[in-house]
Amino acid sequence: xxxxxYDGLQSEIYVPITPQPVWAPVKKELKDMKIGIATAAxxxxxxxxxxNLAGDTTYREIPWDTKAEDLMVSHGGYDNSDVxxxxxxxxxxxxxxxxxxxxxxxxxxxxxxxxxxxGGDIEAFTDKTGPEIAKKLKAEDVDAVIxxxx
Amino acid sequence: xxxxxxxxxxxxxxxxxxxxxxxxxGTPRATAPRVPMGANAGEPHNVEMQTGIVKDTLKxxxxxxxxxxxxxxxYEYIAKV
Numbered sequence: 001x002x003x004x005x006y007d008g009l010q011s012e013i014y015v016p017i018t019p020q021p022v023w024a025p026v027k028k029e030l031k032d033m034k035i036g037i038a039t040a041a042x043x044x045x046x047x048x049x050x051x052n053l054a055g056d057t058t059y060r061e062i063p064w065d066t067k068a069e070d071l072m073v074s075h076g077g078y079d080n081s082d083v084x085x086x087x088x089x090x091x092x093x094x095x096x097x098x099x100x101x102x103x104x105x106x107x108x109x110x111x112x113x114x115x116x117x118x119g120g121d122i123e124a125f126t127d128k129t130g131p132e133i134a135k136k137l138k139a140e141d142v143d144a145v146i147x148x149x150x
Numbered sequence: 151x152x153x154x155x156x157x158x159x160x161x162x163x164x165x166x167x168x169x170x171x172x173x174x175x176g177t178p179r180a181t182a183p184r185v186p187m188g189a190n191a192g193e194p195h196n197v198e199m200q201t202g203i204v205k206d207t208l209k210x211x212x213x214x215x216x217x218x219x220x221x222x223x224x225y226e227y228i229a230k231v
Binding site: 019 | 151152153154155156157158159160161162163164165166167168169171172173174175176177178180186187188189190191192193194195197200201203204205207208209211212216217218229231
């Protein structure tokens, strides 16, 4: 049977495209891992510049030993009320420090990262912000990263 | 972001409140407790729940062996809106 073929013919129905898989294998046990946090929840130091709620592709660095009460959120894309009560809802830094103390993980990455996800200039996140943060985590020999987003 | 970090060879795992969204964005590894967006790591000041979510999420780093899996976690928090 031969089928008639039309070049460039597309369905009118939107078909979402899932990107190609990426995969970095885990090579160590948790107890030997230095874990970083990266959150799209708009977390940053109170002393830092707030994110532009209309759209912002910059990121903020958060030292691992920052006190929870010195952190805040600026993010226009979700209800901030829970995270304003307790930053650990989106940025579980106290929980990770406890797990490090208990020996469940080896420790935290020296610097954690906050940015404002939920859309905006996806190209800038993909081509600039993402690779920049990734490069810094790599330079600090971070073994794995826990994230909150979506 | 998760994909960018993963591409330099650092494994990542994401705690998602909206699993269909992270699936669509091509997450390599994720967990999904039953939580609202904004409390992905659990109810405010509920240390037990937050510890459980973070611990079970990290454990999946050692368990998951192929990309794209989203593991449901048995924790539930319903925000009073």
